[in-house]
Amino acid sequence: MPLRTTRRSPTATASYVSNADTTASSPQDSARKVLVDNEELLLRVRNAPLAVALKRALTDPVASWGSIKSTPCIRLGPLRSGDDTFELSSRAAGPNGDGFEVLTVGSIACSPAELVSVLCAREESDYNAAMKGMHGSQFIYGSVVQVLDGKQSQGAMPDSHQLAVRTGCFARSRMLARNEQWCFLEYFQPTSDAGTSSADTSQGFSVSLLSLPEKELAAGKATGGRVDQLDGVTALLVVDTEPNISGEEGATKLRVMFHALYKGNEEPVSGQATDKMVRIRLQGMAAGIPRLPAVVRRRRLGTQVFAHQSATAERQNSEAQNTRCVSCTKGLRLSALMRVARRCQLCAYNVCTSCWSRENVETFNGHLSAMGVCKRCLEWVDRCDYSHVQIGDRGPVEVIDDPVPSAPRSVMGQQSLRESLAVESTKNAAVSVIKMLLDPSKATTETTYSSSSDAESTDSEEDEDEEKYMTAVGEYFQRRAREAPAAKDCVLSNAQQRTYPLHPMDKASPSAPVPDGESERLECITKFGLMDLNEPMPELDIICSFLGKELGFFCTMITIVGATHQLILSCTIPDFAQALLPREHTFCQHLLMGDAPFIIKNPEADVRFYNMNPVTRQGVKYYCGIPITGPNGIMVGSICCVHSAPMDITRSQYDTLVRFGEIASKIIRVKAEAKLWKRRYVVACRHRGRKESMLYLFILAISYRNTNHRCVDGLPERHCSSEANFVGGVTM
Structure with a gap:
């Protein structure tokens, strides 16, 4: 994949053949890009005394180095005076002094996972971007020829290790010289914790680099006689965690040590770089390590x-x-x-x-x-915390296409709604949700309450009705899977760019944006008493349960966002129901800044959310918000879906979320309007006679019944005709 940068790279004078091979095939396999088997590559890594050379370089006296200089680098973390520095050392090596070695030591305030994504990229575009950031215009282009994970090695190496073969071309180091190509083997190994048998990058890691002869690669290399090969180069990069001396939260620093060694050639070889060319290139590699913080910074901004x-x-x-x-x-x-x-x-x-x-x-x-x-x-x-951000998560959040199923799968909604229909206390609410799901026009003002006609049905009739409901629901979701809008047409608010500024904040106080129409929104909430809705609404419970089970969310809530707090009307975690959350610590306040669904991945890595309580205390890694509109079409709340790991939303799931957002909005509107009518009736009783008050309520009820008396095709008639005879809690 071609690399796009803000400036032109030096024109490559040779052609490339690329495509990373990630299979553990034999060297006789015609599709294999490396002509040496994986066992031989692993044997070379294990036999190379890289750690011994690094230890010797670190323990040698300072006077043994021919050149020592400090190179500044940008500072990551809290602002302080001055910049961080790396110490670069170099000297001649080998018995005759024909070789050369370099050592770079310094510290970076970032997580080990961030450095792993820079130094051990699997995608060719990410690899080239990292090398460009470290070596600038000196780096021309490179290829990821092969990547082998420990799980693919059939036990040859631990699962957490990675073996890769890469190439990199560098611009000529002096006039009249040829460009240089380095074909090398890379072995990534996390640091093992002495107290456990597991290995992870939180303790650090090491990357071993060994030159490979150009003839052992069948692809991914520059062809033609315009490059000289950098052979005989070995290097080791070790990253260790430093103790947090300052005591500041998130102030972990990494100690980076890079050592490269070239022993020299006894005689010049045609097609290979000279000793002087290799010496200059090793100095360039060592000088690229202090640029790692700049690469980390630009990825954080990304x-x-x-x-x-x-x-x-x-x-x-x-x-x-x-x-x-x-x-x-x-x-x-x-x-x-x-x-x-x-x-x-x-x-x-x-x-x-x-x-x-x-x-x-x-x-x-x-x-x-x-x-x-x-x-x-x-x-x-x-x-922010970037330790869980994957390379593929950079860039704007997008809705993806539905995967092609390899085998027939169950229709969405079958299990969750069937369970709700099987329970007597939630059956009527489930029927109401199904009716509103199948017929959007039915959901304008209707909600279903218990009626005496339902009690007269027999068990056989109920089982038959349940199957009809499930059949209708299955047909609906199958149809919507075909008719849902394309992924590119699924609109997300504030995904590409943000339409509002970020207010000043600190570690304990997140940014709290306020929409332009906040006064009208709060007036609507107050008028209809939405923050006072405390009666059970089983329909909302069914919607939350459905979305949590079918879409795989850890927690699903339906909320009303007030002036200072967010009221949870329904939640898949029962203890959260009717809870009041501080508005400044909610994701939904940012949903109010747009008019479409709002999705955020890795909120711990976003300046808007990194210090929110759901992120710092509950470990939320994903949020999806669907607007809830009030009686006047004003956004008053949301369907709030959170998860403990980043995830993707497909086009059919997006369509389902939007549809249930409309249903939940209309259920809340009916409940709010019913409470408003009830309050008006109470006021009428105080100022009018009983007869006039009943006449006033009768007119309201007739209007309510006339807008709801319809039946959904394919559903049992007795459920469609059992119109609600209860308005605002007053029996007619």
């Missing part, structure tokens, strides 16, 4: 959702048009003729030129773009 250019202009809040820098409080000139300010494209606030910097942002496929970011936002970005 997980954020930046503000739209018109985010401040369309907002009514004056904070977005600030006249003082939000980082240092310096006064700003915002006039068109004498503007001395910059706009941060992450928080959408104005900042002074000293607190603003242009940063590279890496998104999907290694694509780079330059964005202006303020110091305050960079500090927020570095406070």
Whole structure:
């Protein structure tokens, strides 16, 4: 896959044949890209004394190194004066001094998983983007020839280890020389914890690098005589965790040690790089290690959702048009003729030129773009947790296509709704939800309550009705799976860009955005008493249960978002029902900033959510919010679906979520309108006579019945005709 960058790479003078091979095939396999079997590759890694060479380099006296210099690098983490530094050492090696070795040691404030994704990328585009970030214009192009996981090795190596074969071409190191190609073997190994038998990157890891002869590769290499091979190079990169001396949360630092050794050639060989060329290249490799923090920073920025250019202009809040820098409080000139300010494209606030910097942002496929970011936002970005972010999760969240089933699968909704129909206490509510699901026009104002006619049915009739319901539901979901909108047509709010600014926040106080129509929204909630809905609504319980079981969410809630708190009307976790949550610690406040479903993956890596209670205390890794509209069509709440791991939503699941959002909205509207009628009746009884009050309520009930008396085709007649004879709690 071609790499897209913000600047042109040096033109490659040789052609490439790529495509990574991830199978453990034999060297006689015609489809294999490496002409040496995996057992031989593993044997070479294990026989190489890389750890011994690194230990010797670290313990040798400083005077034994010919050159020692400090190289600055950007600082990740809390803002402090100065930059971090790496120490680069080099010296001649070998008995005759023809060889060369380099050593780079320094610290990076990031998680081990972030460095693993940079140094051991599986995709070719990610590999090239990382190498470009470390070596700049000196790196031309590279290929991932083969990747073998421990699970594919049939016991030859542990499951957590990885064996890869890569190539990389570098621009000529001096005039009149040829470009250089390095074909090498890479072995990734997590650091084992002495107290357990498991191995994970949280303790650190090591990456071994060994040169491979060009003739042992059948693909992924530069063809032709325009490159010299970098043979005889071995390297070891070790990453260990450092103790958290500062005591700050999330202040873990990694100690990075890189050692590369070249023993030299006794005689010049045609097609191989000379000793001087290899020496210059090793120095370039060592100089690329201090650029790792910059690569980590741009990938962190790639997980954020930046503000739209018109985010401040369309907002009514004056904070977005600030006249003082939000980082240092310096006064700003915002006039068109004498503007001395910059706009941060992450928080959408104005900042002074000293607190603003242009940063590279890496998104999907290694694509780079330059964005202006303020110091305050960079500090927020570095406070987030990126240890669980996968490479494929970078870029905007999208709805995906439905997978092609390899075998017939059960129809959605069969198990969950059948269980609700089988329980007497939830059967009527399940019938109501099914009727509204099958006929959207039926759901305008209707909800089903218990009636005496249902009690007269026999067990055989109930079983027959249940099968008819299940058949109708199965046909509905099969039809919707075919007719659901395409994945590209499924709209998500604030996915590509954010339409609102980020308000100032700290570690304990998340950003709390407020929509433009907040006063009208709160007025609607107050008028219909939505924050006072405390009666059981079994229909909402069935919807939550359905979405939790069928779509696999850890927790599903139906909520009303008030001025300061969020009321949970129904939840798959019973203890949360009727609970009040602080609004600033809810995802749904960001749903209110758009008019479509809102999805967020890895909220712990997003500056908007990293310090929310659901993320820091409950470990939420995924959120999907569906709007709930009130009686006036104003968004008043949401169907809130959260999970403990990132997941994807397919087009048919998106269609189901939107449909149940409409059903839940109409159930809440009916309940709210019924309570409103009841309050009006009570008021009428106080100011009118009993006869006039009953006449007033009778007119309301007739209007209610006339808008609901329809039957859904294919459902039992007795359930369609058992119209609700209960309005607002007053019997007619």
